[in-house]
Amino acid sequence: MSTPSLPIPWPENAEIKVYSGGCHCKKVRYEFEHPDIYTMPVINCNCSICEDRGYLNVFTHDNKFKFTAGADEVTTYKFGSNNVHHRFCRVCGTTIGPVVPVKGMVVVNTRTIDDIDLKLLQLRPVDNRTSRGPPSA
Numbered sequence: 001m002s003t004p005s006l007p008i009p010w011p012e013n014a015e016i017k018v019y020s021g022g023c024h025c026k027k028v029r030y031e032f033e034h035p036d037i038y039t040m041p042v043i044n045c046n047c048s049i050c051e052d053r054g055y056l057n058v059f060t061h062d063n064k065f066k067f068t069a070g071a072d073e074v075t076t077y078k079f080g081s082n083n084v085h086h087r088f089c090r091v092c093g094t095t096i097g098p099v100v101p102v103k104g105m106v107v108v109n110t111r112t113i114d115d116i117d118l119k120l121l122q123l124r125p126v127d128n129r130t131s132r133g134p135p136s137a
């Protein structure tokens, strides 16, 4: 198992768990693979989109993420280079996290994981505010 392409590479020989989660109205449901969420850094970025959407992010490969319900209720917001597709439920607006197709990467907003205890997350502050501005009109 090699994950060097992820912003937070997974530890060698980490036990991989399957997490489930979804949006508030429960139309959109997902599952993804990731090492124990509470043992890994969770990115708390202050760039405009992360802050506005309340992202607390972990990363997985797109072949380790799947929708188990409501994939057709998911819509996306894109801006700038359009490389990052910010996905949210079109019914309730819950932002589950972006997909980055050019990197084969899915970002999961840990807030939407079932039964997540935010107090136990190892938040890693990232200062991207200066390098990414708001979308140009």
Ligand SMILES: [Zn+2]
Residues within 6 Å of the ligand: 023, 024, 025, 026, 027, 028, 089, 090, 091, 092, 093, 094
């Ligand atoms: Zn929803």
